[in-house]
Amino acid sequence: MFTQEELSSYLGVLQVTPEFIEIDCGCTNPRYGDTSGKLRVYPDGKLEIDCTCRTGCDTVNVSPVEFAKHAGKINAHANWKSQIWVFSNEGHKIAVWRSCLLKYHKHNFQRRLRQVTHRDEFVRCCCCGKDRRFSLRTKQDCKIYHDALIELQRW
Numbered sequence: 001m002f003t004q005e006e007l008s009s010y011l012g013v014l015q016v017t018p019e020f021i022e023i024d025c026g027c028t029n030p031r032y033g034d035t036s037g038k039l040r041v042y043p044d045g046k047l048e049i050d051c052t053c054r055t056g057c058d059t060v061n062v063s064p065v066e067f068a069k070h071a072g073k074i075n076a077h078a079n080w081k082s083q084i085w086v087f088s089n090e091g092h093k094i095a096v097w098r099s100c101l102l103k104y105h106k107h108n109f110q111r112r113l114r115q116v117t118h119r120d121e122f123v124r125c126c127c128c129g130k131d132r133r134f135s136l137r138t139k140q141d142c143k144i145y146h147d148a149l150i151e152l153q154r155w
Contacts, residue, residue: 001043011087014038023101025086026093027071035071038063039086039096045104049084064096066082083088 007013008149012024025039040048047066051059059070068083076083081097088094096102096139 001041001104002100009089010094010099011091019043020093021101025084025088026094027068027073027084028093029072032072034069037103039069039084040102041104043104047102047105 001018007016007021010023013021014024015022020040020042022035022038022040026034028034028035034054035051037049037051038052040050041050047064048061049064050061051057051067051070053059053071059067063072064080064084065076068080071083073080073083081102082095084096085093085097086099086101
């Protein structure tokens with residue numbers, strides 16, 4: 001998954017298996033201090049963190065956003081990549097987005113509140129003459145809608 005020289009630039013690599021790589025990580029809160037954890041990176045891009053902030057902490061197998069919220073970060077959903085860190089060989093904290101650990105991470109796209117999107121559209125049915133609603137959620141739905149508009153223009 002990662003080369004040996006990529007992993008050798010980080011301290012705290014705990015486990016390297018074909019299923020995942022486990023490395024020490026943390027999140028710093030100015031008020032409460034550092035919250036430590038173990039970051040697991042899977043080949044399919046999935047990230048999980050086990051919190052080790054105290055003995056008996058039940059925060060295990062959580063997403064990075066949930067870990068940052070557990071550490072006391074308020075806006076964790078927006079910039080967790082810069083809030084969670086790993087140690088470099090020199091002992092400095094490096095944000096996860098600056099490391100190679102997100103190479104396989106698939107970005108979970110979440111639409112912002114005021115972002116313009118494809119809305120539901122209406123097309124008049126050529127058989128019955130009624131306006132039919134097209135819910136444009138996927139690429140195929142958008143293609144069907146635009147093909148129907150072209151057919152409508154040909155009539």
